[in-house]
Amino acid sequence: MENSIEKNIKQPILEFKDLSISYTPGKNAVEKVNATINENTITAIMGPSGCGKSTLLRAINRMHELYPNIKISGEILLKNNNILSIDPILVRRKIGMVFQRPNPFPNMSIFENVLAGYGLNGIKLKKSQKKEIVEENLRNVGLWEEVKDSVNKKGTFLSGGQQQRLCIARALALKPEVLLMDEPTSALDPISTNRIEELILDLKKDYTILVVTHNMSQAARISDNSMFMYLGELVEYDSTRQMFTKPSNKRTEDYLTGVFS
Numbered sequence: 290m291e292n293s294i295e296k297n298i299k300q301p302i303l304e305f306k307d308l309s310i311s312y313t314p315g316k317n318a319v320e321k322v323n324a325t326i327n328e329n330t331i332t333a334i335m336g337p338s339g340c341g342k343s344t345l346l347r348a349i350n351r352m353h354e355l356y357p358n359i360k361i362s363g364e365i366l367l368k369n370n371n372i373l374s375i376d377p378i379l380v381r382r383k384i385g386m387v388f389q390r391p392n393p394f395p396n397m398s399i400f401e402n403v404l405a406g407y408g409l410n411g412i413k414l415k416k417s418q419k420k421e422i423v424e425e426n427l428r429n430v431g432l433w434e435e436v437k438d439s440v441n442k443k444g445t446f447l448s449g450g451q452q453q454r455l456c457i458a459r460a461l462a463l464k465p466e467v468l469l470m471d472e473p474t475s476a477l478d479p480i481s482t483n484r485i486e487e488l489i490l491d492l493k494k495d496y497t498i499l500v501v502t503h504n505m506s507q508a509a510r511i512s513d514n515s516m517f518m519y520l521g522e523l524v525e526y527d528s529t530r531q532m533f534t535k536p537s538n539k540r541t542e543d544y545l546t547g548v549f550s
């Protein structure tokens with residue numbers, strides 16, 4: 290696979306080596322994927338429905354293990370350590386995830402939602418630390434000014450876009466190295482989408498971000514590199530500019546030009 294990612298001078302942080310994943314024997318949902326993701330980049334993962342985008346993303350923080358019959362082979366290396374052989378709780382601290390639908394914990398306040406990861410990890414915090422973490426992370430997602438007087442209200446009282454920013458704050462509170470986002474704006478209106486896109490671009494200075502998206506203009510707007518998957522295979526992986534202007538594979542070109550969706 291010819292590509293122009295090597296020109297990027299950033300350091301590798303995440304590597305897939307011959308990664309295959311199957312829900313049913315004899316049928317791979319992800320087929321021998323090999324790729325290196327550089328730190329402080331945004332990678333868009335695109336492809337038609339059912340091509341394996343979410344399966345790939347979920348495996349990166351061991352969410353695939355929630356499906357009992359799933360089989361995985363190959364390696365996912367985070368800074369050269371195979372995350373498939375590390376305690377999943379630790380993996381999820383280093384690799385955060387944001388889902389398609391904003392999902393703040395309904396019984397928790399905004400304040401408690403930001404800190405939820407600490408509770409799940411059994412980490413005890415002093416009152417002053419909690420306040421600091423909540424404010425810092427709500428500021429990071431541009432929500433602090435909007436909610437500082439109502440942090441004890443339920444997270445579900447916020448608008449959809451605010452809820453998604455709260456979920457991003459919750460994922461960032463544990464200071465992960467990588468942030469995974471599965472169609473993070475598909476349930477949001479255009480204004481909220483715009484804010485989340487700006488936020489993702491801003492977060493790139495501190496995090497490495499992988500984002501599954503069906504929205505090609507979004508991929509073009511925010512990502513440095515793009516992956517195109519088809520039937521479980523990683524067909525093309527290149528700088529977004531290269532992929533959108535001169536894709537090297539006919540299937541990528543057909544997808545990007547709307548021949549199929």
Ligand SMILES: Nc1ncnc2c1ncn2[C@@H]1O[C@H](COP(=O)(O)OP(=O)(O)OP(=O)(O)O)[C@@H](O)[C@H]1O
Pocket residue numbers: 312313318336337338339340341342343344345356
């Ligand atoms: N829980 C499951 N059990 C069995 N097969 C599954 C399961 N989840 C996904 N699959 C299958 O794995 C393949 C990849 O699915 P996946 O959800 O990863 O694709 P996707 O590209 O994210 O799709 P979409 O864009 O529609 O979300 C598909 O053939 C799908 O039917």
